Amino acid sequence: MKIDFTFDLNLRNVLRWILGTVLVWAALGKLANLQEFYALLVAYQLPLPDALLRFTGAVLPWLELLCGWLLFTGFRLKAGLGWTVILLFIFAICSGQAWWRGLHIACGCLDLRLVGIRPGSGMAGWLESVGFAFLRALVLLAAAVYLVRRQFAPSLSEQN
Amino acid sequence: MKPVPGSDIVREMFTIFCAAVVLGLAYNRSSPLGISFSEPASASAAAPAGKMVASPEALLPAESDPALHNETITAVIVSSGPQTQELAARQLPASLPWTEVKSLLANGTIVLVDGREVSAYQAGHIPGAISLPLQTLADKIGLFSAHYPRNKPLVVYCASIRCLISQAEAAALTGQYGYQNVREMPGGFAEWRVAEPSVTPATGDNP
Numbered sequence: 001m002k003i004d005f006t007f008d009l010n011l012r013n014v015l016r017w018i019l020g021t022v023l024v025w026a027a028l029g030k031l032a033n034l035q036e037f038y039a040l041l042v043a044y045q046l047p048l049p050d051a052l053l054r055f056t057g058a059v060l061p062w063l064e065l066l067c068g069w070l071l072f073t074g075f076r077l078k079a080g081l082g083w084t085v086i087l088l089f090i091f092a093i094c095s096g097q098a099w100w101r102g103l104h105i106a107c108g109c110l111d112l113r114l115v116g117i118r119p120g121s122g123m124a125g126w127l128e129s130v131g132f133a134f135l136r137a138l139v140l141l142a143a144a145v146y147l148v149r150r151q152f153a154p155s156l157s158e159q160n
Numbered sequence: 161m162k163p164v165p166g167s168d169i170v171r172e173m174f175t176i177f178c179a180a181v182v183l184g185l186a187y188n189r190s191s192p193l194g195i196s197f198s199e200p201a202s203a204s205a206a207a208p209a210g211k212m213v214a215s216p217e218a219l220l221p222a223e224s225d226p227a228l229h230n231e232t233i234t235a236v237i238v239s240s241g242p243q244t245q246e247l248a249a250r251q252l253p254a255s256l257p258w259t260e261v262k263s264l265l266a267n268g269t270i271v272l273v274d275g276r277e278v279s280a281y282q283a284g285h286i287p288g289a290i291s292l293p294l295q296t297l298a299d300k301i302g303l304f305s306a307h308y309p310r311n312k313p314l315v316v317y318c319a320s321i322r323c324l325i326s327q328a329e330a331a332a333l334t335g336q337y338g339y340q341n342v343r344e345m346p347g348g349f350a351e352w353r354v355a356e357p358s359v360t361p362a363t364g365d366n367p
Contacts, residue, residue, distance in 0.1 A: 035194070036321060042320070054195050054197055058194070104319055
């Protein structure tokens with residue numbers, strides 16, 4: 001049992017760091033050009049007021065950055081995980097509906113230029129498609145939900 | 161009194177949200193690429209078609225986004241008369257912002273081509289644009305070229321700055337189908353929506 005517990009603890013840390021890295025990556029790309037991010041939000045053609053889209057464009061990157069930092073450091077982890085689940089759920093809904101509607105838009109999630117992938121290349125088109133973004137959001141959401149369940153579950157010492 | 165379970169977490173989450181709002185609005189205000197919360201400057205303030213535009217920067221809205229603007233800092237001279245208009249179109253850069261496309265579209269110098277799927281075009285497109293989806297380009301090019309000769313300047317757009325359809329379609333129209341003057345509007349439908357918030361997108365099929 002001890003081996004399982006150690007493995008689980010490591011898995012939790014790895015998932016936490018992966019989610020934190022993804023959120024910080026997503027935030028930095030948006031913060032580099034808020035207007036571009038706003039234009040990408042508009043491209044989703046969501047039935048939302050323009051003022052809300054502008055507010056989202058300004059605030060969402062910082063929410064991602066704060067969540068990523070909290071996940072990475074483990075500080076206020078439960079609150080950070082709570083926001084992470086909410087954000088990933090919204091990402092999944094938005095990218096999923098765009099995929100369903102057949103919108104050929106970039107998801108605007110991760111700026112691939114930060115890892116040296118040039119926009120316009122075939123690989124970038126695939127990685128930035130809303131279909132891939134939807135599947136990625138589901139996987140990350142599953143990881144975040146797993147972490148929430150583990151984090152909020154009573155510890156072994158409390159159960160005994 | 162026993163605290164409600166989870167209330168601490170909700171309070172912490174609210175604090176995180178408030179911090180994000182404060183940081184986001186402060187950063188947005190200080191960033192040169194920040195989002196304007198006031199009504200965007202209308203592109204209708206641009207110089208009218210047919211006039212010489214000495215400074216193309218004057219065509220751009222006040223909150224012009226360099227990312228949307230791309231490399232189009234070049235002089236644009238549009239004068240009346242079909243031959244001179246065509247010549248002017250040839251001199252245009254490979255990509256154009258909406259502020260420049262608007263006047264060219266208004267005076268009939270260019271044909272604006274929507275490269276997105278038909279469903280996206282039907283849901284909403286730039287008024288005056290013609291639907292020519294990249295996916296069905298090979299099927300529809302015959303009908304399109306019957307209406308628009310190969311020397312007619314075209315400007316292709318898709319959804320937004322990161323979509324790749326307009327770039328690919330412009331290349332295909334030039335390389336495969338012999339159109340001589342094809343440009344791209346990289347900001348796409350999203351750039352138009354940002355620049356023209358008061359204009360309702362056109363809906364339905366091709367005119």
